[in-house]
Amino acid sequence: MGLQTFDVKTQQFLHWLRNDANVQISEKIDLVDLRSENQGRCVIATQNISSGEVLFEIPRDSLLNVSTSSLAQISPQIREKLVTAVGHWEGLVLSILYEYKVLRERSRWWPYFEVFPDINDMNNLMYWSNDEIQFLKPSPVLTRIGRDSAKVMYQQILNLIEEFQLQELNAVTWEEFVYVASVIMAYSFDMECNDFKDLESLSDDEDNGVSSVSRDGFLKSMVPLADMLNSDTHLCNAKLMYSTSSLTMTAVSDIPAGHQVFNIYGDHPNAEILRRYGYVEWTGSKFDFGEIPLEIISSAANQCFGIPIEFVEKVIEIIRDSEKIEQLTECEPIILDYYDCYVDGQVLPESITLIQVLVTAAQIPHIDTFDYENLEGCLQRITKKAIQIVGNGKMTKRCLRLCEYIVNERLKDYPSHAFREMSPDHFEIHNDFLRQRMAECVLKSEVRSIQNCFQSLERNYRIIEDQKFLGNVMKRGLESKPKSQRQVKRAKR
Template sequence: MAYKNSDADLRTQRFLDWAQTDQKVWISDKIKLLQHPTDAQQGRCILAEQNVAKGEKLFEIKRESVLNVITSSLSTENPEIRKLFLHKLGHWEGLIVVILYELKMAQEKSQWWPYFQVWPQQASMDSLMYWTDEEVARLGPSAVRSRIGRDGARAMYETVMGCVKELNLTQLESVTWEEFVHVASVVMAYSFDMERPDYDEDEEDEDEEEQNDEGLDDTMGPISVWKDGYIKSMVPMADMLNADTHKCNANLTYSPESLIMVAVDDIFSGDQVYNIYGEFSNSELLRRYGYVEWTGSKYDCGEIPLSTVVQAMQACLGCSRGIIDKILDFIQNRSEIRDEVLESEPLVLDSYDCYVDGQISPECITLCQIIACSLQLPRIETLSDKGLTDFLQRLVKRALQSVNSNEITKVCAHIIESALDLRLREYPSHTFREPPPDSDSPNTPEFKKNLAECVLRSEVKSFQNSFSSLRSEYQLIDDAVLMEKVKAVKRKMNSQKNKSNSSKKMKK
């Protein structure tokens, strides 16, 4: 394996030497790790030097060679601290503390030092935590702006620093917010949830009793590592793969002794080996990892806020906001509907997803169907609370059956199309056009603007596809047909009730 004498290449070679020698990572001679030859944005990548067959092993790493709260020297040298990490701290907090310990206190003496040298530096990270308010504004009107999580990160920073103080790790008391964000961003982008081979859910209660005996009750809030079936871990070599929702050809698998990267498709010589981070849209890829798929993610979606759906309901049905809010409140809070009909599955959400493959959140369609029929009921505003509850019980049950059978009413379809149209009108006109040829050029003043525009184009396409596919996905029926079915349910219930009463009279 030959490298140029650049600093990045030397760091890569030292990492490989460390991984294969110190960490005993087995790496197939059919692949190579190097800086991407043509695309600086992709950084390091793994290329196939020979054809690799589906099912073939690409590399294997022993469980003791990954970095987590069990393998860190902070835990291996301090059994009591190890108990704290396993039973008291959450996954994120524990892993961040041990990484900070290895980075800031152990430094070059750390077992993981060559691994840290190939981690991305702050200057090269483009996840949304690093965007300025002005840069984030370019993502308007995407809902991803509300999910950046700075407040949550601040709270976690306080938790981590409290743990540092509790453990008397004095050299870490000077860790800055910027250093914390860097480590947390690396964990978000590159960590794996490694399955625990020793996890037995049936023994959880017994484990909790042992924790209490040791004074390790979970009072800090986060779910402890010991209660879960996985351990959040940094996995050398596995995190060197780039990801692509369309081109994924390898996945990390688990055995009791090791983690194995396996080809899930035939990979030809010269092809890049790709993993997948999850079924994420471009907005989530940017938020979590700082990149987008320029031609769109396989799992792209846009979000319609509930407020926009309600606005469409008002426009289509010519009704007041008050009666809609009352119906939404009954659906959410009346136990006869929430628990008995919906079985505690929420229907009224803050927003609803519309996917690039044309699928619309069934919760959105069901809710629109309920409101469409409800507001066609004469004098619905005059119904008593009991009368409205009884009616909604029947309607919600029938609406669920109808949507599950891919059947909706014409007014329901009109509401959904109006909501999609309202949402599309919020997006700037340039996001309806194809991207310029150089939209993926990194390291330019326009780069983050291009990233933001790509996210917005992905969302626009998702809304457009959802609009186009609605009438082909669902059979449209007259609203009177569905209302008649709801009335038929009531007549049947009344008939059964009368029969029951007659039977009781005859027994007397």
């Protein structure tokens, strides 16, 4: 898109906002072209802005959702179906497709569609090739791309087109569906709709469990201009506020003239930012984390201390299934498929508790001969004590050693470049390696998070002797001995 066309569409969009969408825009901001920095259109402060100032205000009827769309106006039956029996995603995808493909220039939102991102600029993971996806190994984000679920939704859209008899949309392609769904993923907001009086009369008695507007009480909506703000987890200085009649973007900190206005899309790590929105924060997200799979904990216990893998799996199974242990944890599960390690050093206490239980159980004499009932009772006591010491910021030496081994085993999964410090100029914006560089940034963010968490353990936990903790666990000795030994003692009496 040429500079003139880009600027013309920007000005037409601003004219539409002020004159047709009735958006009140502060004179202290402007919409500018930052494509040179790979950021597209952005909102910039043209004057100093104080915290609390309203940057713009958007009437609710200028938002695009299943309630305001032209599709909902075709018939009361379609409108009610969209609100009560169609999922949030399917409803908004279909509404946008109808505006964008059928009405086109006749759509009220056409100037808004004209500033939607070009398909060639889309970098969320749905647009990555299979070869490019490999750059992200071993990030768990690979399991969350969602192509299979997208195919299911595409078929649902086709079914709705047939049901609503929208012949004009019969030729909707997979590529068109993915584009609209990606735009919604990147730019939509979930807006509560309790104040929409025209929705109150619609019945939600028969919704077949569908996550719909009437069932959940919110509208997935496109919010013109609000979605032009870039997001930065460290630099967020504005927030979208809701009222019964409008939405206002308000400064939440002072914004000097010439600085960009940033919103925040959520507490997302770089991997999720890339998956949803197609970009990364090159210096790392404030909410980055890495993940330790449960299977690495199991194998590490075997490799580090020689604990039989069958025993580890049995302990995990009992902890997962035991109602007695569940009561100790107040129904918060200790056994998870993955354990998060946050970039700020926060570690899930469940992971430390599990590791402490494993290393302690392995030191109980003859525990491998315990029947299920006795093993469950023993693990119940160990878990109770482990929860106590972990909650008090303590762990045993063996627990710390196993934590270190687990971290090192997980880090072995990552390529060497994920451990290198990279200068900002390493990430060339406009080149053929952009997606590879973004993948490297994601992996670096995860490695940094895992490393920070282990360093946090060393700093923040007091290390105690294993024998001291083991002695505390075994004070009531009979509870930690197999039935056969208890029966022998009784016989001697």
